Amino acid sequence: MAPSSRGTPDVPVDVVVAARAGDARALDLLVAQSLPLVYNVVGRALDGHPDTDDVVQESVLRVVSGIGSLEQEQSFRSWLVAITVRQVRDWMRRSRYERAHLAELVAADVERDPAGDFVTTTIDQLLLEGQRRRIAEATRWLDPQDRDVLALWWLEASGELTRTELARSLDVERRHAAVRVQRMRERLSTGLAIVAALETAPPCAGLDDAARRWDGTPSPMWRKRLARHVRGCPRCAGALDRTAAPERLLA
Incomplete structure (x- = not known):
């Protein structure tokens, strides 16, 4: 065949x-x-x-x-x-649930090891570099419900799925699927902008100030907070200009 x-x-x-x-x-x-x-x-x-x-x-x-x-x-x-x-x-x-349960078992004063995060481990294992590494890190800023949408959109972008198949897989109408994909892409682009801005050298003083209380763990709340600075800062926004669109990086 x-x-x-x-x-x-x-x-x-x-x-x-x-x-x-x-x-x-x-x-x-x-x-x-x-x-x-x-x-x-x-x-x-x-x-x-x-x-x-x-x-x-x-x-x-x-x-x-x-x-x-x-x-x-x-x-x-x-x-x-x-x-x-x-x-x-x-x-x-x-x-x-397992991660939350594990967190309850460890001592409260034990410092979290960022290398234990499975996405970070994956990045190391796959030896992702440059912009592809950035897109992998940007996915950590997505909402939990975005993960399956990202996987299906990735397959659609590479020609493996049609939009109709994507919608059926999510058990929604095509119009609703388009909305979910668009919202996921917006959050992915925001995550990509944050990753690019955080890598800027020397670091942006304004971004450092915005992230002063951040523990280094990506979350929807901190995505919104850091994005407010990144969007309004020419220096941070310029870092994203040098990054290719997610569709190209996911290919």
Whole structure:
């Protein structure tokens, strides 16, 4: 089967029909041809976290157990992505709980190790440099609900998904999907501007003053606070002018 123009091969409808009817060989083929897309969604959403394989496996298990309930074989691709996104969301909810629980167990006066953050670890592991490293760091400034939207938009930008498939994966109408993508992109651009400004040498005195009480951990609240300075400071805003658009950096 020839690859589609989107990069990831589309699964033939007859394979989906056979797998839905209980054909074991067709199901094996369906899983094998679906794995690249599942890995793309999970890998981009989890930033290469060690749990990526576990989330992929759980997604595939849900596909295998639920294939019989698929109503329209033509919608298999968006159904697959929707299942994967749900597994990513479940992982994120568990991960937030586990991190909060762990924080309760450690002594209150133990200084937090920034290297323990999984996004920072991912950056080190992948040896991201320059502007690509910046975009990876900028994702840390996103709201939690932006993570799955970012992963799907990334696939759309690279031609792996259509906007219709993205909307179906989020279980929203195309118009609502466009709004969610636009808001995520705005927050991503803001995060990118903050990252670029923080790297300016010598540092901006005004930005240092704005970040005086910041503990170094990206958060939506501090994104808004630091963004107010960055937008109004010619020096900080100039740092972003030297950074490529997110679409180019995500390619």
